Amino acid sequence: MKRSSGGQIQSVAPGSLWERAGLRSGDIVLAVNGHPLRDVIDFQFYSADYELSLVVRRSDGPERELRMERQFSDALGIEFTAPTFDGLRLCRNRCEFCFVQQMPKGLRQTLYLRDDDLRYSFLYGNFVTLTNWTEDDWQRVAEQRLSPLYVSVHATDCALRARLLGLTEVPDVLEQVERLGDMGIEVHAQLVVVPGLNDGAVLERSVEDLAKLYPTVQSVGVVPVGITRYQCRDIRTMTAPEAQTILAWAEPVRRRFLRRLGSRLVYPSDEIYLLAGSPVPGAATYGGYPQLNNGIGLTRLLRDDWSRLRRRLPAALAGLGSATLVCGKLIGPTLEELASQLASASGVDLRVLAVENAFFGPTVTVSGLLTWADVHAALAGQDVGRLLVLPGAMFDAAKERTLDDATLEEIRSSVGVPVLTADCLSELAAAWLRLGQEQEQAPR
Structure with missing residues (x-):
């Protein structure tokens, strides 16, 4: 990621604190209370103070400092042109099943961006792998209580997870999730199932391992791998009998978790139900649809x-x-x-x-x-x-x-x-x- 040059304002709500302070569209907010801004999360976090000092640069003038007092009733009322001010943290994994890497040439450039950015996980529910985190990331998540986060686990076995992510080694994801739990951060996990690699006993073990970390782990989505005609590796899609096998295993496991944890925890994707020819379960079984951004529960809705x-x-x-x-x-x-x-x-x-x-x-x-x-x-x-x-x-x-x-x-x-x-x-x-x-x- 590049060094942040502040966040450019797209719009300011009429009558808001920020408009009264003199902010306007096109201004660039560089810092709040001495904290340089990396993204909208920083702005929201540091703007929660009562007394505020903003360093702002206007396109037609030098930097200036704005001071104001904010009441708790004051809504933010400000939108930026982009959620991150220092670019996007790109994915360094080389997943064998990465859908973006299966995209043909000639589409618009934004479709080829492979993010692995914890901020997009917090803001939009994008899944991250935790393989690129620095100690600064951990400290930030703890300080700003960035919860929940969405984590692509795929397998809890370290060696197999490294293979799935295309890396020689990876941090122990269970230890990472446990550390997040110690910070009070909740996690929604996903397991992208690649037939012959992380299905069967591997899938069952991964789910049981993650269940031990409840309530830190709030949900586990089980999703079939997506393969395009441009895929050149030896990976195949899930078959209908394999989808039926997953559901036959998952339903009693979900009932057991409900009795033991008070949550069904595991949510097979809509694709698995439809592929298996099985009806999707009722709304009450989706636990508030924690993985709707992952497409899980859309058919029921x-x-x-x-x-x-x-x-x-x-x-x-x-x-x-x-x-x-x-x-x-x-x-x-x-x-x-x-x-x-x-x-x-x-x-x-x-x-x-x-x-x-x-x-x-x-x-x-x-x-x-x-x-x-x-x-x-x-x-x-x-x-x-x-x-x-x-x-x-x-x-x-x-x-x-x-x-x-x-x-x-x-x-x-x-x-x-x-x-x-x-x-x-x-x-x-x-x-x-x-x-x-x-x-x-x-x-x-």
């Missing part, structure tokens, strides 16, 4: 969203005509089932188009990794109806660009019908109704 919508279906839906809902192959059967129920309950014609991923290969089946090129090819010759609905997950965080850099506006201009994004049926219904109202009110 989708089904429960439909159950709520079904009880209050707007009658106006029936007159909106037909639409096409695009998704990946994995969730296709689930959405076809829900679309059929929606049709029966409301009379609306919602067709599901499950698209095969030619870009990454047929082993990549999730909606979030679809490209517009593949969707566009699948739409050829299709009657999409009056509306095309794309999964919001196939766009970036701003819902503006796909993986292959197609913008929503470009897609709309090429399709010839209105295009909406949605990640559940209630979002779809609300957006569809708004569109219908707008079309009715439009001048004819």
Whole structure:
């Protein structure tokens, strides 16, 4: 990482403490109370004091010091152009199954960044390996109580974990997690399962080892490895029988942990349930969805969203005509089932188009990794109806660009019908109704 040059302000809330102090968009905050700022976490932590001294540089002037008194009722009311001010700590591991390293050339550059940055773990739930931590990192986590953190464990056996991470040796992750627990830091762990390497007895041992560190370890996500057609190493995807074996092992283990710990602790991913052909468990079994950022529980939320919508279906839906809902192959059967129920309950014609991923290969089946090129090819010759609905997950965080850099506006201009994004049926219904109202009110 580069040396921090401070954080540039993107916006300041009107009437906030910071606006009253004279801060404005474009200013660069260098330090708070004598502490140089590395990121937004530093700013939030050191700005919690009552008396504040900020060193600020304005683009049209020299550095200056601003002094103010902050009340506990004062909200932060400030946004920076980036969460980290000294760049991104990149991953130095060489995981055999790293998805980023399986990406083809020609995509936008941000997709090739492999972060292993504890700050992104704390802020956004990104998983880190703890293999690049310095003593300064440990001291910072202790001082600022950066909890919870999300840790890619994969295996608790040190030699096997080193192999999985592509390193000659790694710190003992159990000792590291235990040290975090001594600091009062909670951990959400993930085990990416590579068939033949860390499944079976290795997976069972890893889960039991992590369970001994409860309540420091709050959850353990079990996720199948993702393989693209660009993978050149001897790794394969999980099979349906292997997914069934994991569930047959996991369910009694989860019940045992619930009795012993008060938590089911282990959460097989949605992909494992869908691959095995098993129904996803009920909402109560997800323990508040601790690994939702890891995609674990999304299918249950989708089904429960439909159950709520079904009880209050707007009658106006029936007159909106037909639409096409695009998704990946994995969730296709689930959405076809829900679309059929929606049709029966409301009379609306919602067709599901499950698209095969030619870009990454047929082993990549999730909606979030679809490209517009593949969707566009699948739409050829299709009657999409009056509306095309794309999964919001196939766009970036701003819902503006796909993986292959197609913008929503470009897609709309090429399709010839209105295009909406949605990640559940209630979002779809609300957006569809708004569109219908707008079309009715439009001048004819």
